[in-house]
Amino acid sequence: MNPTTTNLSASIEFYILLSCVLFTIGALGVLVRRNMIVLLMCIELMLNAVNLLLVAFSTYYGQGDAQIFVFFIIVVAAAEATVGLSILIMAYRNNKSTDVGLFKTLKD
Amino acid sequence: MTAELINWILGGLSIGSALMVVFSKHPIRSVLYLIVTFFLVSGLYIMMNAQFLAIVNIIVYAGAIMVLFLFVLMLLNLNKATEPKTPLLVMLSSVGAAGIFVLVLIAALKDSFIQKSGQVAGNLNAGMVENLGELLFKKYIVPFEISSILFIASMVGAVLLAKREKPIID
Amino acid sequence: MESLTNRKRVVSDKPMTFLEKLYLPAIWGGMFITLKHIFKKNHTIKYPEEQRVFAPVYRGMHVLKRDEEGRENCTACGLCAVACPAEAITMVAEERKKGEEHLYREEKYAASYEINMLRCIFCGLCEEACPKEAVFLTDRIVPTEFDRNDFIYDKSVLVEPINDRIDITKRQNTGKRGVI
Amino acid sequence: MDTALLIEKLVLVVLLFLVSLGIAAYSTYFERKLAAWIQDRVGPDRAGPFGILQPIADGVKMFMKEDFTPKNADRWLFILGPGIAMFTALITSSIVPWGTDLYLFGRTIVLQVADFNIGILFVFGTISIGVYGIMIGGWASNNKYSLYGAIRASSQMISYELAMGISAITIIMMSGSLGLTDIVKSQHGMNWNIFYQPVCFLVFFICALAETNRAPFDLPECESELIGGYHTEYSSMKLGLFLFAEYVSMFVSAAIISILFFGGYNFPGMDHFSGNTLALLSVLVFFAKIFFFIFVIMWIRWTIPRFRFDQLMHLGWKVLIPIAIINLMLTGIVIAFHEGWFLN
Numbered sequence: 100m101n102p103t104t105t106n107l108s109a110s111i112e113f114y115i116l117l118s119c120v121l122f123t124i125g126a127l128g129v130l131v132r133r134n135m136i137v138l139l140m141c142i143e144l145m146l147n148a149v150n151l152l153l154v155a156f157s158t159y160y161g162q163g164d165a166q167i168f169v170f171f172i173i174v175v176a177a178a179e180a181t182v183g184l185s186i187l188i189m190a191y192r193n194n195k196s197t198d199v200g201l202f203k204t205l206k207d
Numbered sequence: 208m209t210a211e212l213i214n215w216i217l218g219g220l221s222i223g224s225a226l227m228v229v230f231s232k233h234p235i236r237s238v239l240y241l242i243v244t245f246f247l248v249s250g251l252y253i254m255m256n257a258q259f260l261a262i263v264n265i266i267v268y269a270g271a272i273m274v275l276f277l278f279v280l281m282l283l284n285l286n287k288a289t290e291p292k293t294p295l296l297v298m299l300s301s302v303g304a305a306g307i308f309v310l311v312l313i314a315a316l317k318d319s320f321i322q323k324s325g326q327v328a329g330n331l332n333a334g335m336v337e338n339l340g341e342l343l344f345k346k347y348i349v350p351f352e353i354s355s356i357l358f359i360a361s362m363v364g365a366v367l368l369a370k371r372e373k374p375i376i377d
Numbered sequence: 378m379e380s381l382t383n384r385k386r387v388v389s390d391k392p393m394t395f396l397e398k399l400y401l402p403a404i405w406g407g408m409f410i411t412l413k414h415i416f417k418k419n420h421t422i423k424y425p426e427e428q429r430v431f432a433p434v435y436r437g438m439h440v441l442k443r444d445e446e447g448r449e450n451c452t453a454c455g456l457c458a459v460a461c462p463a464e465a466i467t468m469v470a471e472e473r474k475k476g477e478e479h480l481y482r483e484e485k486y487a488a489s490y491e492i493n494m495l496r497c498i499f500c501g502l503c504e505e506a507c508p509k510e511a512v513f514l515t516d517r518i519v520p521t522e523f524d525r526n527d528f529i530y531d532k533s534v535l536v537e538p539i540n541d542r543i544d545i546t547k548r549q550n551t552g553k554r555g556v557i
Numbered sequence: 558m559d560t561a562l563l564i565e566k567l568v569l570v571v572l573l574f575l576v577s578l579g580i581a582a583y584s585t586y587f588e589r590k591l592a593a594w595i596q597d598r599v600g601p602d603r604a605g606p607f608g609i610l611q612p613i614a615d616g617v618k619m620f621m622k623e624d625f626t627p628k629n630a631d632r633w634l635f636i637l638g639p640g641i642a643m644f645t646a647l648i649t650s651s652i653v654p655w656g657t658d659l660y661l662f663g664r665t666i667v668l669q670v671a672d673f674n675i676g677i678l679f680v681f682g683t684i685s686i687g688v689y690g691i692m693i694g695g696w697a698s699n700n701k702y703s704l705y706g707a708i709r710a711s712s713q714m715i716s717y718e719l720a721m722g723i724s725a726i727t728i729i730m731m732s733g734s735l736g737l738t739d740i741v742k743s744q745h746g747m748n749w750n751i752f753y754q755p756v757c758f759l760v761f762f763i764c765a766l767a768e769t770n771r772a773p774f775d776l777p778e779c780e781s782e783l784i785g786g787y788h789t790e791y792s793s794m795k796l797g798l799f800l801f802a803e804y805v806s807m808f809v810s811a812a813i814i815s816i817l818f819f820g821g822y823n824f825p826g827m828d829h830f831s832g833n834t835l836a837l838l839s840v841l842v843f844f845a846k847i848f849f850f851i852f853v854i855m856w857i858r859w860t861i862p863r864f865r866f867d868q869l870m871h872l873g874w875k876v877l878i879p880i881a882i883i884n885l886m887l888t889g890i891v892i893a894f895h896e897g898w899f900l901n
Contacts (some may be wrong), residue, residue, distance in 0.1 A: 114251075117218045121225055121244075123309040128229035130301035131293055136234050136280060138214050139267050143272065144225055147248055150264075158255040166260055167347050169306035170339070174354045178361035180272045184279050190373075191283055193371050197363045220583055235696065239634075242689070244785055260676040270685020270718075273693070274711055281708055336675055404861060411860040421599040555897045 114155035121148035135190070135197045139183045146176050214254055223246035245269045245344050259336045433547050436499045436514040439492055440543045441536040444482055449536060450511035453539050454489035460506035470552035483509075490535060494528040504548070513545040559665065566819075569670055573650055581804035588804075588855050595859045619797035631697040638694025639798035640792065646805040652676045653812050656737045656822045656840035660833055663898060668840065669738065676737035677725055680813060681718070684768055688714045688790070690802065690856040691770075691777060695787035706786025710777035713869060714768055720877035721764035724757045727881070727888050728817050741821035746828075749820040758818045760881045765810045767873070770846050772858035779863055811850035812843075817890035819846050 125148060128141030150169045157165030187197060194201050211254055224247065227240040245268045252261035380387055395401060431437075442450050453470035471488035473481050478488075502514050522528055535545045578687035586601065586608070593600030601608035619808055626635055651670040653810045660668040672680050688711050695707025728750055732743035744750060751758050767774040813819060823841035830838055864872070 103353065104289070110255055112333075113214065113218065114255075116313065117222070119309055119312040123223070123305045124225040124229055125320070126308065127301055127305040131229060131298060131305065134234055136276060137228075137237050138377055140228060140276065141269070144228060144241065144244065147245065147264075149249055150260075151251060154252055154255055154257050154260060158257060162343045164346075166257060166339055167342050169260055170263065171343070171350060171354055173263060177267055177272055178274060178357055181365040185273060185365040188279065188283070188369050191350060196210050199284070203333065207366070235634075239693070258673070258675055259678070260680050262675055265682040266685050270682065270688075271715065274688060275686075277692055277696075277709055278691075278708065279665065281692075281704060368868060407860045408856060411856060414597055415591070417597055419594070419597045421597075423599070423602075436666055450741045 111155060111159050114151060114173040117129065118148045118155070133198050133200065135187050135199050138199060139180065139187070141178060142181065146172055210254065214251065217247050217250045217254065221251070234280055235277070238273055238280065242269050242273050245273070259339050419535040425507065430455065431461065431516045435516050436501045438517040439535055440513050440515050440517045441490065441502070441532065442511055442513060442543065442545065443537060443539065446479070447539045448480060448482040449486060450482055451487045452483045452485045453490070454510055456508065457503035457512055460502040462496045462500060462502060464498045464501060481532050487532070490532050492530050493536065494530055509549045513548055515543055515545060527552055541550045559791060565664070565666055566670060569668070572672065574647065575806060577647055577650055577805050580808050581801050582616070582808065583647040584804040584851060585615065586611045591855050596745040616797070619794050622690055622793040624793035624795065627699060628701045630790065631699070634693050634697035637797070638690050638697060639795045639802070641693065642687065642690025642802040643798045643805070645683050646809065649680055649683045649809045650812065652679050652737055653809070653816065654741055654821060655843060658837045659836040668803050668836065672736065672738055675735045676882050677729065677735050677740070681722060685718060687806065691787045693798065694791070698790035700790050701785050702783045702785070702789045706777045706789070708864065710770065711789060713774065713776060716870060716873040717764045717767035720760055720873060720881045721768065723878065723881035724761040724764070725817065725887055727754060727757045727885050730888055730892060737816055741823065744820040747825055749818065751818040754818070754884070756880060756884050760877050760884070761817065763815060763877060764816060766854065766857065769806045769810050771807060771854055773863050774869060775863060776866055776869060807851060807854055808847065811847045811854065814850050815843065815846035832898055
């Protein structure tokens, strides 16, 4: 790593790798878990992995635009979480369960 | 190299706690591990000199969204792990699929176009508040306003969805 | 009806004005009152060092009196026990033997005399019922104990020591004795 | 990194830690004394002259008491709760500028642990984490009163954070910086923000009371309804940490209030001094302001009764947030006029 050529304190590959792994863990959680709350959390995790990558590239190229996008992603994540949780509360009120399998009935 | 070491520690810990989010039985434990993950990611942001985003990440994710999750978990009283057990086959195949997925991602990115040597010399302080403020309120002012409308929409939607309907008396 | 004090306020439910709805003036008023109290004299009496002056009619722990020659006044007539509304007093009477004249004033005396201080309500009816001026309530405070049994006071506690007489002249002078 | 700088910061951190704990300990004593004075009593006066050893006696008592963990409690989270509460309360003081620069051993010592250029956001970050201590502790106790306390605490803190943030944005607009040092410096020469933004100060102060769980907003721990709220099940030093955290955060919020609105370490006529005299005087003035606000917060506690929960939410959402937003807009318009945005 040469500090004059990049603003990052580790190589860009490190961040790419890390964000890939975090994204995959989030995706794995969506596949494995059945609890809706945990699913929402795994989505947040995936968004965070993307954010990490964006920030890494933004710092790498020394431009702030990508960080603005991270900002918007955080905003959208907050909105998504509120709506998702309220849907979840509705589902829980009707079925007394937070299992995603409940939504199978949607296709009937 | 201290900075690199800190990066590696933060990265490793964040992967570990992300795994704990997925594999801990108790939803509340999952939430807490997710908060830990956010903190570690914020630490990485600070290492990348993106202080503003690091703090915003903590305030919004750890301070608001995760409190909301915790709040819902407490209100619904999901103290016991009520989740049905995932079949072993699904578990194994998901882990396998995820492994293949990460392999493909890495393979695809390995030979991609990232410039490897002496070129990028942008603004060192790209992540500082002054810079981001200039960008946000000049170049990206319209998306910013639209995102506030999105927020209001989601707020109204959440209130409407979560409001208990009055029983119809006939 | 005419009020006894001039602090009476007529309650009304008229709607609050804007200033009242702000609550801030009321809050300031309240804060000012508490601030005034910080500088006021406090009314605490630091008990073990300072003691409150008892009223002359204060009714505290009992005493069984002796007469001038050191003989016990009590004849175990049982009137105090009958008068006691809380049923705190029990006694066993016994006849005086030869050679005990210096101990007991009359022919009969209380072999045991017990007051349960947990039952006692310190009403003073025992004192009023006593025809022999034997039992009095004094200005002493009943000490605290850790065991309930320790609150049953027997003669060893109640009878005044010969050398350390308990002053009850204040109570005798209140004028209620001998009125009947 | 410079070794001398490291030692300097380390000394400052340790000093700050001790001062925070000392002030928190004596706040408990002073709170009891003040309550007594307001109620025409004497207050603690047995331990040492005037009872000044009372905090030590209390601390010893806390240590000696039985440390009990309920059977069905989540053991780790039960311990984690008070730890987080104490940690977040203490860490906020790291960005507070305590005074002007000190000159010792030929070095310029900045009386601030870390000069973050986003200082005020850091404060909000720690505040928003602070709720976790109460939430986790209340939930892990496995007690319905604790859970109620935790839920109340979290909804109250989230609600009041909004109005607090908006009123802080007004101050940021006034001074044009997020760093606390810049905010303090912008108020040099009696340009204190309180003279320009009294409404903003009122909103911020009320929100600060709510964020530190002080009366009249002490619903998470109200004794009469929730028998202690989130710390019902806590005993011994874990309870001590919760109580201590409250006093530490009271100290820190008094510091933040005096920085944002009362000029921090600025005082009238400070230009006549210089060097170390100025530094010492500024620290003293700053602490005097902090103590004054601690006094005011306690004074309010012993005057005003506790809110009902719906009143609390009404005040937060329907009164304070609109006031803060209107104030923000007015400030923005005035600043825009002042800088002549509408002229060209």
